[in-house]
Amino acid sequence: MKTITAEEIKARLDAGEKLNLLDVREPHEHAEFNIGGTLLPLGNIQTMQIDDIENLRGEEVIVYCRSGNRSGQACMFLEQMGFSNVSNLTGGMLYWQDKISK
Numbered sequence: 159m160k161t162i163t164a165e166e167i168k169a170r171l172d173a174g175e176k177l178n179l180l181d182v183r184e185p186h187e188h189a190e191f192n193i194g195g196t197l198l199p200l201g202n203i204q205t206m207q208i209d210d211i212e213n214l215r216g217e218e219v220i221v222y223c224r225s226g227n228r229s230g231q232a233c234m235f236l237e238q239m240g241f242s243n244v245s246n247l248t249g250g251m252l253y254w255q256d257k258i259s260k
Contacts, residue, residue, distance in 0.1 A: 159233045162220055162245040164254045167193070178214050180221045182232040183251070187224060191251060195220075200228045203235050215241055222247035222254075 170177060171193075179195030181188050188197045198210060200223070211219070219241060223229040226249055233244045247254075 159230065159237065160243075160245040161248045163248050164258050167220060167247065168258050178211075178217050178219045180211065180219055180232070182221055182223050182228050187251075191255060193222070193251075193254065195222060200232050203232050206239070208236075208239065216243075218243045218245070220245050220247060222250055224250050225252050226250040 167177065167179075179193060181192055181195035181197050182200040182203060183197075184199055185197060188195075196210065198208070202208070219236065221229040221232045221236070221244060223232070226246060229246045229250060233246045236244045
């Protein structure tokens with residue numbers, strides 16, 4: 159599984175790059191703070207309810223959660239389902255809010 163840092167994502171977003179961001183947290187977490195990712199809670203991925211992102215199978219997908227644990231699990235599931243270019247945001251939204259949002 160590949161990883162990506164918050165700084166790398168922020169630089170790419172600031173450069174205007176269109177990223178496929180996938181938020182695997184719960185809806186209330188997404189509502190509190192997010193960086194524009196598509197919400198698809200980890201439980202939905204684990205039950206293979208991935209129709210909303212099926213079109214991204216050949217694209218780069220950057221997965222994030224609160225701390226990086228759930229998104230790591232999601233990356234493994236997505237890779238098992240044939241997604242070949244999946245990256246996990248190191249440190250998740252905790253790191254982002256601490257280092258990037260200040």
